[in-house]
Amino acid sequence: MNPAVLIASVYVFALAAFLGYQVISRVPPLLHTPLMSATNAISGISLIGSLVLAGGGHSPLFAHLLGFVAVTAATINVVGGFGITDRMLKMFAKRLPAKNAAVNE
Numbered sequence: 723m724n725p726a727v728l729i730a731s732v733y734v735f736a737l738a739a740f741l742g743y744q745v746i747s748r749v750p751p752l753l754h755t756p757l758m759s760a761t762n763a764i765s766g767i768s769l770i771g772s773l774v775l776a777g778g779g780h781s782p783l784f785a786h787l788l789g790f791v792a793v794t795a796a797t798i799n800v801v802g803g804f805g806i807t808d809r810m811l812k813m814f815a816k817r818l819p820a821k822n823a824a825v826n827e
Contacts, residue, residue, distance in 0.1 A: 766800055
């Protein structure tokens with residue numbers, strides 16, 4: 723690999739990591755749930771891309787293995803993200819008063 727390309731790639735990665743951290747750290751707590759839902763949608767898109775890579779007919783074995791790893795990681799990310807979003811939405815749900823809760827059981 724060309725050293726100039728490697729340095730440029732590391733530079734772009736570091737800049738993206740720094741910018742992403744700065745953007746996420748400034749999000750108010752009330753907006754975390756919609757942001758998490760958007761992140762889950764992006765993870766779903768990467769899941770579809772990894773399925774295409776894993777199921778490619780004329781790809782070498784290494785590409786299939788890499789696609790399998792990508793499918794596994796993206797699936798874990800999507801399921802975990804929806805689980806966390808569900809827990810966050812339950813935090814904002816209205817709770818019943820204590821004496822009405824005993825009557826409803």
